[in-house]
Amino acid sequence: MGSLNSLEFSLLVGLFGAGAGFLGALTGLGGGVVITPVLTLLFGVDIRYAVGATLVSVIATSCGAASLHLKEGFSNIRIGMFLEIATTLGAIAGAFLATRIPTSSLGVILGVVLLYSAFLSTRPKLDKHDAVPAHPLAERLRLDSSFPTPHGWQPYRVQRVRTGFAVMFGAGTLSGLLGIGSGALKVLAMDHAMRIPFKVSTATSNFMIGVTAAASAGVYLNRGYIDPVLAMPVMLGVSAGSLLGARHLSGTETRILRMVFAAVVGVLAVEMIYHGLSGRI
Amino acid sequence: MQRNEEHLDLTIGVLLRTGVITAASVVFAGGVWYLVRSGMLAPNYRAFQGEPEGLRSVGGVLRGVAGLHPRSIIQLGLLLLVATPIARVGLTVVAFALRRDWIYLALTIAVFTVLVWSLSGLGYSPH
Numbered sequence: 041m042g043s044l045n046s047l048e049f050s051l052l053v054g055l056f057g058a059g060a061g062f063l064g065a066l067t068g069l070g071g072g073v074v075i076t077p078v079l080t081l082l083f084g085v086d087i088r089y090a091v092g093a094t095l096v097s098v099i100a101t102s103c104g105a106a107s108l109h110l111k112e113g114f115s116n117i118r119i120g121m122f123l124e125i126a127t128t129l130g131a132i133a134g135a136f137l138a139t140r141i142p143t144s145s146l147g148v149i150l151g152v153v154l155l156y157s158a159f160l161s162t163r164p165k166l167d168k169h170d171a172v173p174a175h176p177l178a179e180r181l182r183l184d185s186s187f188p189t190p191h192g193w194q195p196y197r198v199q200r201v202r203t204g205f206a207v208m209f210g211a212g213t214l215s216g217l218l219g220i221g222s223g224a225l226k227v228l229a230m231d232h233a234m235r236i237p238f239k240v241s242t243a244t245s246n247f248m249i250g251v252t253a254a255a256s257a258g259v260y261l262n263r264g265y266i267d268p269v270l271a272m273p274v275m276l277g278v279s280a281g282s283l284l285g286a287r288h289l290s291g292t293e294t295r296i297l298r299m300v301f302a303a304v305v306g307v308l309a310v311e312m313i314y315h316g317l318s319g320r321i
Numbered sequence: 322m323q324r325n326e327e328h329l330d331l332t333i334g335v336l337l338r339t340g341v342i343t344a345a346s347v348v349f350a351g352g353v354w355y356l357v358r359s360g361m362l363a364p365n366y367r368a369f370q371g372e373p374e375g376l377r378s379v380g381g382v383l384r385g386v387a388g389l390h391p392r393s394i395i396q397l398g399l400l401l402l403v404a405t406p407i408a409r410v411g412l413t414v415v416a417f418a419l420r421r422d423w424i425y426l427a428l429t430i431a432v433f434t435v436l437v438w439s440l441s442g443l444g445y446s447p448h
Contacts, residue, residue, distance in 0.1 A: 043363070044363065045360060045361050045362060045363055045364075046355075046356060046359060046362050046363070047361065050356060083366070085366040086367060086368065086369040088369050089366045089369065090366075096402060096403070099402050099405070099406060100341055100344070100345065100402055102406075103337040103340060103341045103405055103406060103409075104338070104341055106333075106334075107335075107337040107341075110331065110333055111330070111334055113327065113330065115330065117329065117330070117413065118425065121428055121429055122425075125428060125431060125432060128432055128436065250405065251407075251409070251410060251432065253406075254403050254404075254405075254407055255436055258436075258439030258440040258442060259439060261403075261440070262378065263371065263377075264370075264371030264372035264373075264377050265371075267366065267376075268351070268355075268376065268393075268395035268396040269352075269355060269392060269395065270364070270366055271395070272349075272351070272352040272355075272395050273352070275345070275399070275402070276349060276352070279341070279345055
């Protein structure tokens, strides 16, 4: 698509961004995951510019979603602040790594992460409330809390704090490396390893994504990855789309949409891996 | 526990919304201006050259805004967006200080320092 002028290009990218943001919010996968593949595969954008623009849009959607969740009382600010130590350091390490490894490898890694996120999104979500003893570190950091349910406030206890912290460093590294929010991996660390209820994990993950992305944004900016004219339609489109998506969150049709979007992400992921391996990224 | 933090939750929510709306408005204004002026140019993102120096640092962007360059204005909006979660961490620093919660005060100051250091571009080798 080399013949488009800036106006046409911006409008088209903005539309794709809005669609991605809408589906991303509706399915919980996040809009950022499909933007980089769409920009590189469809619009022929260099992956470094694509990653820079995506990272910025990730901050916008995360902050927007976090402000909604905070009103509902699901987010746990203490867990978020504690784990942000791991994600911000990981993000800076990842962003530095991104400037050193070949772009074709970036494409392959992004493809693999996308496949895994698509797989995770189709997994059933269970809110388990087993009675477990308090974890000493969680007690010291006062991570345990409660969240609202239809039957009142339900307390929960945070487990395996060190494992969660380590996985969060990995999530931060991937976020800085690929310009994504790594929401799926953050939720996995919290809900799977640390046994935090799924709704609390999702809300707290959204709360953390903006800070994680802001940490690597400095490195991207300094290396000249953030092009204002490219980032503008991506950021505006994705924000508008995810705002609309968040309003339609409750609905039975989301299950079908989730499968469809996971399939789209899967196809894009395979394309990214193929293009990366054949050296065309 | 969670309910004690309700006030902080709401304040943070307002801060995040205000930040995103302000940033998006600046990006939109700069974008419209840029497209009115240069919308007919063909963009080229196929080959990576990296942004010019003036769009790579906070100081450079501010100088560009003073010179009324539309691209710098969009970049200013994007910087405001990046600054929004950083301001959120700053707010929690204050909140934990007021509560004399020393562990969390130390944690939030550490995160805040890393974020400000990253955005300042200090400590990076030039290329």
